[in-house]
Amino acid sequence: MKNKPIYVTQPTLPNFEKFTEKLKELWENKHLTNNGKFHQELEQKLADFLGVKYISLFANGTLALMVGLQALRITGEVITTPYSFVATTHALHWNGIKPVFCDIKEEDTNLDPDKIEALITPQTTAILPVHVYGNPCNNNKIRKIADTYGLKIIYDAAHAFGVEQNGKTILNWGDLSILSFHATKTYNTFEGGAIICKDAQTKKRIDFLKNFGFADEETVVAPGINAKMNEVSAIMGLLQLDLYEENRIKRQMLTKLYEENLKNISGIRFLKELKKLKKNYSYFPVFIDKNKFGKSRNEVYDLLKQNNIFARKYFYPLISQFSTYKELSSAKKANLPVATKIADQVLCLPLYAELKNEEIKRIIDLILWK
Ligand SMILES: *Cc1c(COP(=O)(O)O)cnc(C)c1O
Numbered sequence: 406m407k408n409k410p411i412y413v414t415q416p417t418l419p420n421f422e423k424f425t426e427k428l429k430e431l432w433e434n435k436h437l438t439n440n441g442k443f444h445q446e447l448e449q450k451l452a453d454f455l456g457v458k459y460i461s462l463f464a465n466g467t468l469a470l471m472v473g474l475q476a477l478r479i480t481g482e483v484i485t486t487p488y489s490f491v492a493t494t495h496a497l498h499w500n501g502i503k504p505v506f507c508d509i510k511e512e513d514t515n516l517d518p519d520k521i522e523a524l525i526t527p528q529t530t531a532i533l534p535v536h537v538y539g540n541p542c543n544n545n546k547i548r549k550i551a552d553t554y555g556l557k558i559i560y561d562a563a564h565a566f567g568v569e570q571n572g573k574t575i576l577n578w579g580d581l582s583i584l585s586f587h588a589t590k591t592y593n594t595f596e597g598g599a600i601i602c603k604d605a606q607t608k609k610r611i612d613f614l615k616n617f618g619f620a621d622e623e624t625v626v627a628p629g630i631n632a633k634m635n636e637v638s639a640i641m642g643l644l645q646l647d648l649y650e651e652n653r654i655k656r657q658m659l660t661k662l663y664e665e666n667l668k669n670i671s672g673i674r675f676l677k678e679l680k681k682l683k684k685n686y687s688y689f690p691v692f693i694d695k696n697k698f699g700k701s702r703n704e705v706y707d708l709l710k711q712n713n714i715f716a717r718k719y720f721y722p723l724i725s726q727f728s729t730y731k732e733l734s735s736a737k738k739a740n741l742p743v744a745t746k747i748a749d750q751v752l753c754l755p756l757y758a759e760l761k762n763e764e765i766k767r768i769i770d771l772i773l774w775k
Contacts (some may be wrong), residue, residue: 407696408712408713408714409765410629410713410714410715411713411714411715411755411756411760411764411768412566412598412715412755413589413715413716413717413719413753413755413756414589414755414756414757415757415759415760416588416589416593416703416757417645417648417652417757417758417759418504418722419641419644419645419647419648420644422575423644424640424641424644424663427443427640427643427644428637428640429638430757431443431637431640432515435758436636437635437636437637438633438634438635438636439616439633440633441636441639442636443639443640443643443729444462444634444636444639446639446643447462447634447639447642447643448460448461448462448742449761450645450646451599451642452641453568453650454567454646454722455566455574455576455601456569456573456574456576456577457574457576457577457599457601458577458603458604459602459603459604459605459607459608460514460578460599460600460601460602461602461608461611461612461615461637462597462598462599462601462633462634462642463597463598463599463600463615463632463633463634464596464597464598464631464632464633464634464635464638465585465586465587465596465597465598465632466492466563466583466584466585466586466587466597466598466714467495467585467598467613468598468630469584469585469598469599469600469625469632470492470493470496470559470561470598471496471499471632472600472611472614472615472629472630472632473496473559473581473583473600474496474497474500474502474531474559474609475500475627475675476581476600476602476610476611476614477531477557477559477580477581477615478501479500479502479530479531479557479559480500480501480530481502481503481528481529481530482502482503482504482505482526482528482529482530482620483497483502483503483504483505483506483529483530483531483532483533483648484505484507484516484521484524484525484529484531484532484533485497485504485505485506485516485532485534485535486507486509486515486516486533486534486535486537486724486744487723487724487725487726487736487741487744488509488514488535488537488720488721488723488724488744488747489537489561489720489724490561490563490719491711491724491727493533493535493561493724494724495621496729497533498729502530502682503733504724504730504733504735505523505524505526505529505733505735506724506725506730506733506736506740506741506744507520507524507735508520508740508741508742508743508744509537509743509744509747510743511743511746511747512579512676512677513537513538513540513542513676513677514538514540514629514690514747514751515534515535515536515537515540515541515542515543516532516534516542516547517683517743518542518543518547518550518693519587521547521550522550524690524735525550525554525556529554530556530557531556531557531558531559532547532550532551532556532557532558532559533558533559533561534547534560534561534579534731535560535561535562535563536560536561536564536565536568536575537563537564537566537720538564538569538676538687538688539564539565539566539568539680539685539686539687539688540593540676540679541565541568541570541575541749542560542578544575544578546577547579548578548579557579557580557614558578558579558580558628559579559580559581559582559583560576560578560582561577561583562576562582562583562584563583563584563585563590563598564590564685564687564688565582565584565685566584566586566591566592566685566687567591567592567649567653567683567685568682568683568684568685569656569682569683570679570681570682570683571681572681572683574622577601577603578636579662580602580603581600581601581602581607582599582600582601583598583599583601584598584599584600584601585597585598585627586598586599586638586642587754591649591652591653591656591685591686592642592645592646592649593641593645593755594634594638594639594641595637595638595641596638597634597642598634599640599746610627613626613627613633614627614629614630614632615629615630615631615633616629616631616632616633617630617631619714622717626756638660653685654685654756655758655759656685656686656687656756656757656758657684657686659686659689659756659762659765660686660756661673661699662762662765662766663675663689663691663754663765666765666766666769667769667772670698671696671697671698671774672693672694672696672698672699672723673691673692673693673694673695673772674691674692674700675689675691675692676690686756687756688719688753688755689753689754689755689756690719690751690752690753690755691751691752691754692747692750692751692752693705693750693751693752694746694750699775702718702750702751702752705752705772706718706752706772708772708774709768709771709772712771714767714768714771715755716753716754716755717752717753718748718751718752718753719751719753720748720751721751722748722750723741723744723745723748723751725741725744754768755768
């Protein structure tokens, strides 16, 4: 008999009675969306929790990315990573911006800052890096380049909820940071997202843009879109905040268990634990080198799948390989050797708070089975 399926992630849900209690309140006040009571409360609480000044909630992370680019009036070309979820580049495409793919670094799988400068042209207006798996980018190097060439930085921080370096959130880096609260992320509001910005003026513009451009009942200041978070999602967000830290610790323990068991295996690499980093332990990627390990990434993926364990190849294929983008000159595999290699090696193993130690041991046994 097969064991029950194990997916790469599974959301932790808040107490059902607490949820319905708040829903009852919503049923009474009937203010279902448009900056309602719970939306306002969540913006306040998230700003405190994350240690940021201004946050605007969104219906999802993709719309937040699209609006963020609009808010800063980004045009022309933007340098970004092919090693991410496809929404990162789609947000550029929807704004009529040409993505320019830059290779990544093997150590942290993030944009390689030393390869950015060569890609800058007179059309370049911004850099769109991603903190992949919640691992911080090299912000100092990226910021120096941006300052030298007068470029904006928008961080796709969809994986970086709660991440701190040297005791400070990384979400204040760059001009804007974008979060996703999709159900598969460590902190979720069913669907949701946010933009973090640094001044009241920018927040105001972002808030207009996510509500059709309305500044007041009779004034539309920009061709905005509808990207607002609704009240049910905001309620979910409020309750998820209470669960976050406990679940983070659970995921940390599960990560240690994986690492203990895989650390001396030739051909399996995982990301280095960086010092002074408060991680969110949202993913556990391993990189499988077939020549040393014996089995390829795809063989391990298939073997797990046959056993009802659904690991994911985040991120394969590279965004630059999708039909919309593959004809771009920056999409050539020869220009992206590290990203191409890593995409062929990576496998994200199941990781979520309710995963059992025994389940991890079973996953490890299967990976190591000869
Ligand atoms: C999830 C994700 C997004 C998109 O967020 P949604 O809320 O699903 O729209 C964007 N970028 C990255 C890196 C993501 O992982």
